Amino acid sequence: MIVAASAMSTLGLGLGLLLGLAARRFHVETPPLVAEIEKVLPGTNCGVCGFAGCAGLALAMSEGAAPVTACPPGGREVALALAGIIAPEGGAEASIAGMAEMEPMVAFIFEDHCTGCGKCFKRCPTDAIVGAAKQIHTVVMDACIGCDACVDICPTQAIVTRRKPRTLSNWYWDKPALAFAAAAPGRPARQI
CATH class of the missing domain: 3.30.70.20 (Alpha-Beta Plaits)
Structure with missing residues (x-):
């Protein structure tokens, strides 16, 4: 029994070392843009976007094959953050212009x-x-x-x-509309 346990331990250690050396030898670096895009994506790997998980979508976005609005679970906030990463020169709003404001x-x-x-x-x-x-x-x-x-x-x-029902953790104030009070003669209009 001791011989069998030592043989299995030696075999496990040898194969583990072999796998570790192979992982170092054949390691492929992820481009920094892909890694940055993947950090912003939700990470649920749901496949709603049509790609094989969030890593596949991040790779497609870095190559320009997928729009920044491709992640429906992420919503407008994720699309805006992705547009800021992919087009940092101010094209973020233009990239998501066609995306409707959706509630979760x-x-x-x-x-x-x-x-x-x-x-x-x-x-x-x-x-x-x-x-x-x-x-x-x-x-x-x-x-x-x-x-x-x-x-x-x-x-x-x-x-x-x-x-999604509103609770204390996800409730927020709606953005107030700007209104101008009617100005009396001789006084400038003031913003309310």
Whole structure:
């Protein structure tokens, strides 16, 4: 038994050293632009953009093959940050000019239609769906990115996407509209 344990330990150590040497010898450096773009992307690797994860999208953006608006879960903030990285000369607003202002979306499961088949939580890239086989499922709102992967796979159409409900952690003031008070004769108009 001692001989077998020492043989397996020696074999494991030898193969580990061989893998370590191969990793150093065949290491490929990631371009700095790709690494910087990948830091901004959400990192969920959901595939909604049509590329193989966030690394594939970052590589395509660095080559100019994908627009900065290609990540729907990231939304306008991520697109604006990506445009600042790719076109830092002030072309950020021009790059996202066609992108509509979207509210964050999340999945919602109608429990009376859910059969507990389990297809939705197997497809979810962020593990936002909680449940077990043949039991009711529910969505963890903070983990859901609104990628619609679970909506497409649900056989009973029990899952829909809705606007993310406002809570204390994601609530914000709307940007106030500028209004000008009517000026009395002889006085300049003042901004309210």
